[in-house]
Amino acid sequence: xxxxxxxxxxxxxxxxxxxxxxxxxxxxxVILPSATTQYRNRDADYxxxxxxxxxxxxxxxxxxxxxxxxxxxxxxxxxxxxLPKDPQQEIWTGSRAGQEGAVQNYGFDQSFxxxxxxxxLPTLMDGRSVIWYPLDDEHCHEKVRIWRQLLARRLRRxxxxxxxxxxxxxxLHEMRLHKTSAEINLMQAAADISAQAHVELMRHCQPxxxxxxxxxxxxxVCKQAGAEALAYNTIVGGGANACILHYVQNNQSLNAGDLxxxxxxxxxxxxxxxxxxxxxxxxxxxxxxxxxxDLVLKANELAISMVxxxxxxxxxHEQVIRHLTWGLVQLGxxxxxxxxxxxxxxxxxxxxxxxxxWLGRDVHDVGLYKISGVARPLEAGMVITIEPGLYVAxxxxxxxxxxxxxxxxxxxxxxxxxxxxxxxxxxxPKHREEIQALVGSAFTDSF
Numbered sequence: 349x350x351x352x353x354x355x356x357x358x359x360x361x362x363x364x365x366x367x368x369x370x371x372x373x374x375x376x377x378v379i380l381p382s383a384t385t386q387y388r389n390r391d392a393d394y395x396x397x398x399x400x401x402x403x404x405x406x407x408x409x410x411x412x413x414x415x416x417x418x419x420x421x422x423x424x425x426x427x428x429x430x431l432p433k434d435p436q437q438e439i440w441t442g443s444r445a446g447q448e449g450a451v452q453n454y455g456f457d458q459s460f461x462x463x464x465x466x467x468x469l470p471t472l473m474d475g476r477s478v479i480w481y482p483l484d485d486e487h488c489h490e491k492v493r494i495w496r497q498l499l500a501r502r503l504r505r506x507x508x509x510x511x512x513x514x515x516x517x518x519x520l521h522e523m524r525l526h527k528t529s530a531e532i533n534l535m536q537a538a539a540d541i542s543a544q545a546h547v548e549l550m551r552h553c554q555p556x557x558x559x560x561x562x563x564x565x566x567x568x569v570c571k572q573a574g575a576e577a578l579a580y581n582t583i584v585g586g587g588a589n590a591c592i593l594h595y596v597q598n599n600q601s602l603n604a605g606d607l608x609x610x611x612x613x614x615x616x617x618x619x620x621x622x623x624x625x626x627x628x629x630x631x632x633x634x635x636x637x638x639x640x641x642d643l644v645l646k647a648n649e650l651a652i653s654m655v656x657x658x659x660x661x662x663x664x665h666e667q668v669i670r671h672l673t674w675g676l677v678q679l680g681x682x683x684x685x686x687x688x689x690x691x692x693x694x695x696x697x698x699x700x701x702x703x704x705x706w707l708g709r710d711v712h713d714v715g716l717y718k719i720s721g722v723a724r725p726l727e728a729g730m731v732i733t734i735e736p737g738l739y740v741a742x743x744x745x746x747x748x749x750x751x752x753x754x755x756x757x758x759x760x761x762x763x764x765x766x767x768x769x770x771x772x773x774x775x776x777p778k779h780r781e782e783i784q785a786l787v788g789s790a791f792t793d794s795f
Contacts, residue, residue: 360530408454414462430462482516557602627786646675647668647736669690673695729763
């Protein structure tokens with residue numbers, strides 16, 4: 349159950365806040381809003397998910413809150429504005445931490461009711477030289493403008509309005525890009541749960557099962573194992589649907605002779621796993637399917653072997669492109685010189701996405717990919733995906749009919765270590781022999 353997996357304590361979040369403040373001027377002020385409840389339709393809201401930046405610094409799970417960090421403030425540097433306790437409202441929406449709970453359970457020095465923001469923020473700004481907040485948050489930007497305006501009215505009494513506004517995302521996202529040991533443990537747990545669910549889908553796959561049935565089984569297995577949510581909308585693409593990169597309709601029956609591509613991962617304490625596996629619906633690869641699958645698998649293994657500090661994602665991607673292009677020529681899907689085909693981007697008819705992205709609190713996590721226009725080198729503590737693929741559209745009449753409608757992606761989550769790569773998702777098979785032994789092995793009439 350969930351209790352058997354690692355958990356982040358209030359000390360972790362306080363340490364993250366302390367680390368952030370060490371990077372800022374001693375007279376800075378940090379302001380960061382939480383997420384708010386989003387409504388699906390009348391009187392029905394979406395399941396609440398906390399803003400990833402806010403969760404990283406606070407661990408506070410409620411909507412409509414505001415983090416303020418005021419270094420050097422004698423009464424306390426770590427402040428939280430949140431909704432107060434309200435017994436009548438809590439009957440409908442659940443228990444709130446309130447001001448006392450925010451201090452006792454989440455490690456804040458002080459907490460104030462949310463409706464005191466306009467009263468207290470101008471005073472908290474007074475004498476600060478710079479305000480750090482997410483500049484792309486229009487609502488927060490407007491509130492900061494109002495608070496500075498209120499403070500400016502006090503100039504006759506000697507108030508000092510901060511004259512600089514800075515983007516909090518810049519230092520904060522660099523912090524999030526480099527994972528601590530506690531975060532890595534959580535991501536390994538999320539990967540283990542997701543791998544277990546992928547294995548179950550292989551075992552329960554058989555012709556005439558619907559895509560949505562596999563998708564629902566994935567969610568069931570993950571939540572039974574302790575995951576709070578899925579990290580993203582599950583993709584279950586049978587046959588030519590696998591060639592639609594973000595296919596989420598999941599409403600078709602799976603056919604014998606087709607492959608099914610499943611891109612799915614769970615979220616544990618806000619940290620994502622992201623796994624893709626592709627396998628035959630009836631447990632047996634045809635010759636064309638096997639040829640393309642082995643080409644993608646070798647690209648996956650090649651890319652993982654390159655992961656180490658100092659290597660860039662661009663370099664890895666370039667080698668994957670070269671390998672896949674060479675293989676497509678060998679199989680007859682492309683014709684010509686490999687270097688020329690790469691220069692002409694001919695491979696993009698079959699491979700149109702990147703090989704990797706950052707992974708963390710967001711499935712496409714934050715962090716710069718280039719610094720001053722140059723691809724940044726990998727560093728220990730970063731977590732990435734490795735996800736080469738090949739997609740032959742059903743209407744691609746430039747290739748022989750045997751290849752059409754085949755879509756394959758093999759995706760793993762990889763931690764960059766000082767020595768190289770640590771694959772977090774090795775709990776789910778990807779070699780054809782292992783897959784063929786699993787598919788359909790536990791089929792029941794439970795569907």
